[in-house]
Amino acid sequence: MAARTEGGVLRWLLSGRWQAGISIAVLFSTVGLVPFLAGPLLLNCVALVALVTLQAGRKESFEVLLIAGVASALFTLNPWYGVAFALVAWLPGRLLGEGLQWDVQWGGVIWVIIGLSLLTLALSLWVIPEGVGPAFWQTQMEHLLAPARKELSVTQRQILGDMIRLMPGILAAGMALLWTLAALLASRWRERFQGVLVPQRVFRDWVLPERLIWLLVATLLGISLLHGNVLWPVQNLAILVGGLYLLQGLSFVHLWFASRGWPLFALAAFYIGLILLSQLLLVVAVLGIVDRVFHLRQRLAGLRS
DSSP states (O other): OOOOOOOSHHHHHTTOHHHHHHHHHHHHHHHHHOGGGHHHHHHHHHHHHHHHHHHTOHHHHHHHHHHHHHHHHHHHTOHHHHHHIIIIIIHHHHHHHHHHHHOSSSHHHHHHHHHHHHHHHHIIIIITTTTOTHHHHHHHHHHHHGGGGGGSOHHHHHHHHHHHTTHHHHHHHHHHHHHHHHHHHHHHHHHHHTTOOSOSSOGGGOOOOTTHHHHHHHHHHHHHHOOGGGHHHHHHHHHHHHHHHHHHHHHHHHHHHHHHTOOHHHHHHHHHHHHHOTTHHHHHHHHHHHHHHHTHHHHHHHHHO
16 A cells, blocks of 8 residues: 655555554544544545545455454444444445546546435435334434423424424435545545645536436426325435535535635635525525536636636
8 A cells, every 4th residue: 555645644544554444443433432523533434445445446445444344343342333334434435436536527426426325315214214214213303302302492393393304315415415525535635645736626626417407307396296105205305416406506606716716715704604594505506406407617617718
C-alpha cells in the first residue's frame, strides 16, 4: 500500500493494510460507545475504505475488510459488529471507491448512491421490520422518546407521529447524503495524497441521471392514485427521490455561487439558513428537479460565455 505523498495522517494510514484496518476498526467500534457521533464516525469509515480502494487497490480493500471486521468484533466483544462493519461501512466504501475510479466526474458515484439508497429503503421497509410495517417504526420511536415524552407538546407529538411513517425514506435519504459526503472526502483526500492542491472533482459538477425523472413521475402518480397499505412504500420512496434531487439542487447552488464569484462565507450562510429554515429543503429539491429537466446549468454556462 506504499504510495507517494507529502506526509501527514494519510501517509501513515496508507502505509500498510494493518494501519488502515485497525484505524477504521477503532472508528467503527467507537460508534457503539458514542452513539451521538455515529454519523461523523461512519462517514469517516466509509470515506477511508473508499480511499483505500482508490489509492491502494481492490486486493488491499479486501484485506482491510478482514482486518477491520475481525478487529471490530474483538474490540466490542460482539461478532455481529464485524458483520455490521462489512455491510454498513466496507461495502458502501468499496462501491464508492469503484464509482470514483469508473468516472472522472460523478457519474459512477451517483449510480452507486442511487443503488445503495434504494437497497437501504427496501431493507427498512420490509426486511428490518420483518413485515410489521409502520408499527415497527412506531415502536422504535416510542422507545427512543420515552424519557422526553412528558416534555413534548401535542403538536410536537403529532408531527413526530407523521414523521414515523416516513422513517424508512428519511433514513435512506440521510444515508444518500452521508455517502455523498464520503465520496467528496475520499476524492479530496486522494488529491491531497497525490499533492494536488486544487480540487479536480467538485460538488457543483454533480448531475443526476436524466432517466431518474421517470422514477419521480411514477412516485408522484403512485401518491395520487394509491391508497391504504400500498401507499406507505410509495410515500417513503418519494422522500428518497426528493433527497436525491435535493443533492442536485445543492449542486446547482454551489455552481451559482461559484459563477458569481461569491466568497465561501456566503455559501456557509446559505447552509446555516437551510438548517434554521427546514422548509427551504423542499425549495432546493424543486430547484434540483427544474435544473435537471430544463438544464439550468447549461443555460448558466451559456450566459457566462
